[in-house]
Amino acid sequence: MKISIKKVVFAIGLATGVVSTSHAGLPDPGMVISKGNTAVVITDPQNDFLSPKGVTWGVVGKSVVANNTVENLDSLFKTAKAVDMPVFVSPHYYYPHDHEWQHEGALEVLMHNIKMFDREDALSLKGFDGSGADWLEQYKPYINDGKTVVTSPHKMYGPDSNDLVLQLRKRGIDKVILAGMSSNLCTESHLRELVEQGFEVQVVSDATAGAILPEMDAYQASLINFRMIAHAVRNTEQTVKQMKAH
Amino acid sequence: MKISIKKVVFAIGLATGVVSTSHAGLPDPGMVISKGNTAVVITDPQNDFLSPKGVTWGVVGKSVVANNTVENLDSLFKTAKAVDMPVFVSPHYYYPHDHEWQHEGALEVLMHNIKMFDREDALSLKGFDGSGADWLEQYKPYINDGKTVVTSPHKMYGPDSNDLVLQLRKRGIDKVILAGMSSNLCTESHLRELVEQGFEVQVVSDATAGAILPEMDAYQASLINFRMIAHAVRNTEQTVKQMKAH
Amino acid sequence: MKISIKKVVFAIGLATGVVSTSHAGLPDPGMVISKGNTAVVITDPQNDFLSPKGVTWGVVGKSVVANNTVENLDSLFKTAKAVDMPVFVSPHYYYPHDHEWQHEGALEVLMHNIKMFDREDALSLKGFDGSGADWLEQYKPYINDGKTVVTSPHKMYGPDSNDLVLQLRKRGIDKVILAGMSSNLCTESHLRELVEQGFEVQVVSDATAGAILPEMDAYQASLINFRMIAHAVRNTEQTVKQMKAH
């Protein structure tokens, strides 16, 4: 039994983050958002990715602006709070001892070189406020409302080295609406690990963004993988509608 | 501190799998292959991906042929055996009970629909010989030589659900030369999990291949992620040279 | 704030596997067995542990007999099938390449020395039937009924290196009734990993058994840890009653 290319032809509109589901040749399982076991998970909603003052704005800013990522993430936060859906944030911090690692992949080297997400110490908040590692200012009311669960920092790209999976399971969550920064790195590694752990995941295609470099459009790369791996890929408008209807 | 786009401009040649390291704007940490703690890891060297009779040939065949993947994997196997470097194979099998899963991502649905990697049972070999789940015939002498470590099957895309990491660690391996099928799915999920586990990884850019669909070149997507996440991306010719020199 | 010893005084009867819950000083959260999301998980229901011909009978036989473990496991299997509750079996196999590990803990050395759970190869069944690695004969109708999910083998003591957690999650299971062999090694490591993964776990205190050596009663040690770590510890009679009532 073989599958023809035609059979898996993919929908028009992928590049814009608007995935047309009705015409997709690939299966589109979809994810039914249900009360009590669905949560929103946001990766790295921090200045170094989302603020024009952040250290990576030069490479991700274009995609952040094109996708309207900052406002779309805000919509997800706001809607989740409005419908009382649990929100989990998985941040990225580096401490001085992380700079002593004996080996690193390409982007790890880069992130350390540009002092991305640097903090003085896990038990120190000196210089943290307003730094690149801090939350984007406009998200603070959502994150600091006493309900949002902020996990320990992931130290590579995925939640393998933090408590996200445990925190989700301890709340009875088995479906995740995933968004945040950056699309092909932390967001995608979270997607991949969450499906390995047996979660259903819907990725919000325009509430994320990626680096765009000559010959390397990391955002486009992530869209391909989201579409193949996740249970559903929908844009913010579609997702907000689903959240309100659940 | 900001990085400019120029600073991270990426090398010409990415698309061909020949990564020019000297001109790369992204850091290129590289990986020194050293005797005793480096191994070759091959994902899914099975008929369903690599044989023209396999169920996915219609979508991956073009990339397999363009990259000369079958011969390049053969070169890696042959060289590893010649220089006595450990080889680990992480296969993909599905059993009848896997078809009872309550939810699946897009490609999982597809793989199950086309009966990819299907076996009758973990404790049955009925119908296995020469099936889509079996090794590509020309690799059998390498895999069945009594030295290659075949891990339990991974059940999603990464080694999270098998014993690959443990088997590597039990042999003192902390550097991995990674290749196999398919590039953006199992190979990349192996890369991502191996770096989360603290391994150094060099991906062999043309000893893998990916699905090529209208508007979705999964192989190109994987090259971008390999280049950003791995410690090194080299083609087979470069890798074989390194292996022989180690 | 301090807790007094009195406050955590523990119930009489622990040693017999009958945990008196009403008088227990430690909290006894209990686990409500509910339809659809509870499964039975059995570790190592294999000859090398449970048959008088098995290689460990000399050290575990006494505990197996005292607990009536073989019949109690049979009751759990039978009841699960009768009430249509999913059953998962996590076996233990060693292949020739596992004997090449560069380092091992004490019991790993012992298990390899006595050729426990040895199989010729993952893709060979030569000599398997009736061997120490095979299922205890009386459990075969339950395990081979086409419904029981047999996971890949765990290679140390816990399910970290197999697909048990994924298989449970893919079926919507978040509560586990845990039993099998041996109590303080594979059963307890399964308990510990399952709670790390956010499952609720009830351990069946007399459907397991452990090695009893001079000055080392491994079964008693496991009872202490079950009682402290698990959500509930109940004997087979109590558990069967719960399963039938659910």
Added chain:
Amino acid sequence: MKISIKKVVFAIGLATGVVSTSHAGLPDPGMVISKGNTAVVITDPQNDFLSPKGVTWGVVGKSVVANNTVENLDSLFKTAKAVDMPVFVSPHYYYPHDHEWQHEGALEVLMHNIKMFDREDALSLKGFDGSGADWLEQYKPYINDGKTVVTSPHKMYGPDSNDLVLQLRKRGIDKVILAGMSSNLCTESHLRELVEQGFEVQVVSDATAGAILPEMDAYQASLINFRMIAHAVRNTEQTVKQMKAH
């Protein structure tokens, strides 16, 4: 092939934490401490376990005193610093949102009831200094020397939900000298997870302690499991000698 009870007879002296290796019937693989790839890992060196003012002193104090745990841990810290061996600390913290978990095992309920390890927030140090969650005062010079790696908190008992394994691997560590609190819970779960991840582990039998309750000697239970699972169990005196000789 069977093993007789005699063959696995265990050495006298287990109960005192002095493991006689020469007469042990169980294999005693031992662990050679080697420069560059061995580290000391300490679990929970915090007031709630080790200070007479800590919330668990009523149940663990007797064992802490009997083992001379506080001084033995101090010796390990001091020796490691003297011979320039890396030290990793894996702490235990609970935040308000952890108190919202939907289900917990017995000791989790207890720990939450007595407010063990409580902190206001991961991004707040209010009330932390000198609290039950803070380091034992005498260890602060070692832990705050700018070299000790403090991982994210584990949230259950093992390092599954923090970055310990990654941090060790990123420093090239594959052998661990393990000590800390409490013996059968966090220390043992760290042992079990570290061996699942392929580390060699030597447990320091008297640089740990456990709860002692009527009919439940958790410290003795842990000694049995350490002896069966770890590569080596040695007391502080023996371990310090090895560290100095390496």
